[in-house]
Amino acid sequence: MTITHAEENYxxxxxxxxxxxxGPALTNAIAAQMQTSAASVTDxxxxxxxxxxxxxxxxxxxxxxxxxxxxxxxxxxxxRLWEVFLVDKLGFxxxxxxxxxxxxxxxxxxxxxxxxxxxxxxxxFDPHGDPIPDAEGRWTFRKQAPLATLKAGERGIVTGVDxxxxxxxxxxxxxxxxxxxxxxxxxxxxxxxxxxxxxxxGRELILSDKVTQNLFVKIS
Amino acid sequence: MTITHAEENYxxxxxxxxxxxxGPALTNAIAAQMQTSAASVTDxxxxxxxxxxxxxxxxxxxxxxxxxxxxxxxxxxxxRLWEVFLVDKLGFxxxxxxxxxxxxxxxxxxxxxxxxxxxxxxxxFDPHGDPIPDAEGRWTFRKQAPLATLKAGERGIVTGVDxxxxxxxxxxxxxxxxxxxxxxxxxxxxxxxxxxxxxxxGRELILSDKVTQNLFVKIS
DNA sequence: AAAAATATTTAGGTAAGTCTAAAAATAAGT
DNA sequence: ACTTATTTTTAGACTTACCTAAATATTTTT
Ligand SMILES: [Mn+2]
Ligand SMILES: [Mn+2]
Ligand SMILES: [Mn+2]
Ligand SMILES: [Mn+2]
Numbered sequence: 464m465t466i467t468h469a470e471e472n473y474x475x476x477x478x479x480x481x482x483x484x485x486g487p488a489l490t491n492a493i494a495a496q497m498q499t500s501a502a503s504v505t506d507x508x509x510x511x512x513x514x515x516x517x518x519x520x521x522x523x524x525x526x527x528x529x530x531x532x533x534x535x536x537x538x539x540x541x542x543r544l545w546e547v548f549l550v551d552k553l554g555f556x557x558x559x560x561x562x563x564x565x566x567x568x569x570x571x572x573x574x575x576x577x578x579x580x581x582x583x584x585x586x587x588f589d590p591h592g593d594p595i596p597d598a599e600g601r602w603t604f605r606k607q608a609p610l611a612t613l614k615a616g617e618r619g620i621v622t623g624v625d626x627x628x629x630x631x632x633x634x635x636x637x638x639x640x641x642x643x644x645x646x647x648x649x650x651x652x653x654x655x656x657x658x659x660x661x662x663x664x665g666r667e668l669i670l671s672d673k674v675t676q677n678l679f680v681k682i683s
Numbered sequence: 684m685t686i687t688h689a690e691e692n693y694x695x696x697x698x699x700x701x702x703x704x705x706g707p708a709l710t711n712a713i714a715a716q717m718q719t720s721a722a723s724v725t726d727x728x729x730x731x732x733x734x735x736x737x738x739x740x741x742x743x744x745x746x747x748x749x750x751x752x753x754x755x756x757x758x759x760x761x762x763r764l765w766e767v768f769l770v771d772k773l774g775f776x777x778x779x780x781x782x783x784x785x786x787x788x789x790x791x792x793x794x795x796x797x798x799x800x801x802x803x804x805x806x807x808f809d810p811h812g813d814p815i816p817d818a819e820g821r822w823t824f825r826k827q828a829p830l831a832t833l834k835a836g837e838r839g840i841v842t843g844v845d846x847x848x849x850x851x852x853x854x855x856x857x858x859x860x861x862x863x864x865x866x867x868x869x870x871x872x873x874x875x876x877x878x879x880x881x882x883x884x885g886r887e888l889i890l891s892d893k894v895t896q897n898l899f900v901k902i903s
Numbered sequence: 904a905a906a907a908a909t910a911t912t913t914a915g916g917t918a919a920g921t922c923t924a925a926a927a928a929t930a931a932g933t
Numbered sequence: 934a935c936t937t938a939t940t941t942t943t944a945g946a947c948t949t950a951c952c953t954a955a956a957t958a959t960t961t962t963t
Binding site (some may be wrong): 552553555569573574579 | 772773774775779783786787789790791792794795798799802
Binding site for chain 2 (some may be wrong): 949950951952953954957958959
């Protein structure tokens with residue numbers, strides 16, 4: 464049973480939604496994620512259901528089967544490993560690699576993923592701080608929370624982002640808030656929930672509520 | 684104007700045929716190369732002609748336009764660079780990389796090829812000894828000839844293969860006839876045109892006519 | 904030059920994946 | 934409970950890329 468690129472992309476979208484919403488993925492949510500029409504989604508859901516990759520009840524949304532989950536996880540693994548390759552080996556910036564990884568994740572071959580994994584030194588996280596499942600599909604979780612939850616006086620290390628948009632990533636670059644950056648929250652302004660932080664080199668920054676909600680830190 | 688994977692593959696096939704046959708590529712030759720039906724080829728030729736990537740005269744075969752040639756060359760460049768990556772960086776054997784490169788060559792992105800090229804150290808030849816065109820589409824040619832043309836007493840260095848099949852490549856591995864291997868032709872047997880050669884470590888091998896015609900050497 | 908063989912194109916179909924518009928089901932509001 | 938709004942599915946159509954079978958063009962043979 465062969466699986467198409469489109470089918471793989473839908474499985475990934477369903478996985479992502481199910482993870483976030485914690486329940487069945489609804490047609491419209493999938494359509495939004497895939498940037499396509501609800502009609503096209505319904506079409507595809509039938510195909511995926513025929514292939515036993517999802518369980519599908521009309522009007523009730525879908526869930527991945529065990530096999531569907533395995534495939535989605537493998538795809539995410541490939542996507543994130545390729546992102547590590549593009550950043551660590553080819554020198555791309557972290558805001559430039561997503562579209563390329565969207566293509567590379569579909570390349571299939573026997574040993575490719577494991578050899579790539581080995582070549583990269585078995586990374587546990589991708590350039591955006593997202594975890595990379597291992598060959599058996601096991602995830603490494605990390606204690607992290609949005610910067611918005613940090614209290615004044617606490618210190619943290621930047622470990623990831625929720626928003627993956629180019630504009631956000633480039634803004635963080637400009638601020639020097641790359642992965643691993645250390646910071647201390649000096650104060651939070653009640654007016655708009657913005658914060659003042661001090662970073663490693665002593666510089667102080669004001670970060671908006673929007674930034675603090677989309678930036679993950681590990682409390683240190 | 685977007686170009687599909689299938690279209691790219693046809694352009695490459697036409698390029699390869701035109702190179703070998705030195706003339707227009709005929710429908711049946713393309714069908715054979717693409718392992719598809721002549722009817723499907725005719726279909727595609729119309730599409731490529733509409734996109735001005737080939738000049739097509741019914742029943743008379745096709746030729747690549749300048750733009751078509753540029754695209755085909757770029758595709759071959761990508762294919763061969765990825766093959767170098769798979770062998771040099773991921774440790775694949777030279778007989779394992781073609782199918783993967785067939786997929787990787789279609790990945791498109793701004794800087795990808797040039798960064799890959801740089802990462803690999805600007806290789807001029809792929810793992811099979813085939814030349815890699817540079818970013819401007821210029822080819823590096825090498826004085827090489829089939830081992831069949833070598834005369835008794837002459838020495839050569841293995842520089843490439845004509846037959847790219849797994850069985851041939853693995854057989855060469857077994858014999859120790861990898862790229863760069865030095866050999867001396869000791870004698871040619873008139874009966875079947877097989878030859879006796881001595882290789883670097885002093886071992887002597889008997890090579891069939893089929894082998895000598897598919898193995899390229901640089902006379903040294 | 905006509906007949907036979909070969910090469911190529913056309914005709915008609917299929918499957919994947921997409922679309923818009925209309926119909927049907929479900930959920931929400933009064 | 935009934936009406937309205939929202940969500941989802943169905944219907945019908947389009948494109949790409951493939952197929953087989955039949956028709957036509959070209960080349961080769963006699
Ligand atoms: Mn990504
Ligand atoms: Mn990522
Ligand atoms: Mn190849
Ligand atoms: Mn090659």
